[in-house]
Amino acid sequence: MVSVFYLPEVGVVQSDSPVNPRFIQRLEALAGFQLTATERAALAAQLQRIIAFVAQLQQLDTTGVEPHTHAVTGKLPLRADVCRPSLPRSEVLAAGPAADGAFFVVPPVFTPGRDAEGGRDG
Numbered sequence: 001m002v003s004v005f006y007l008p009e010v011g012v013v014q015s016d017s018p019v020n021p022r023f024i025q026r027l028e029a030l031a032g033f034q035l036t037a038t039e040r041a042a043l044a045a046q047l048q049r050i051i052a053f054v055a056q057l058q059q060l061d062t063t064g065v066e067p068h069t070h071a072v073t074g075k076l077p078l079r080a081d082v083c084r085p086s087l088p089r090s091e092v093l094a095a096g097p098a099a100d101g102a103f104f105v106v107p108p109v110f111t112p113g114r115d116a117e118g119g120r121d122g
Contacts, residue, residue, distance in 0.1 A: 019047045032109065 024040050027033075035043065093099035098106075 019044050019051065 021040070021044075024035075024044055027043070028035055028040075089102070093101075093104065096104045098104065
């Protein structure tokens with residue numbers, strides 16, 4: 001299926017990729033970002049290049065290649081698991097942007113009653 005859409009700063013864009021304006025809007029909502037039209041177009045182009053690269057990889061003949069769970073085979077050396085003192089809590093919290101004395105203070109990620117895309121729950 002070919003998607004055709006218009007980006008104000010880019011013009012008409014045609015694509016047979018799943019990367020379309022709705023997909024980009026969903027990514028924005030899930031990540032909590034607000035992108036400009038130029039940034040959306042750049043992100044869409046980057047994602048399309050990634051998808052094209054993966055499609056190229058899928059064309060490789062992997063006959064006779066054993067599947068691996070790791071890029072490195074064999075035994076890797078491990079360091080000893082030794083308890084050591086950690087940094088003082090006050091020093092760690094002082095390095096962050098905001099703290100309440102015991103924890104870092106961060107802005108809320110989700111608003112109660114809203115889903116990850118900004119719509120109403122349920």
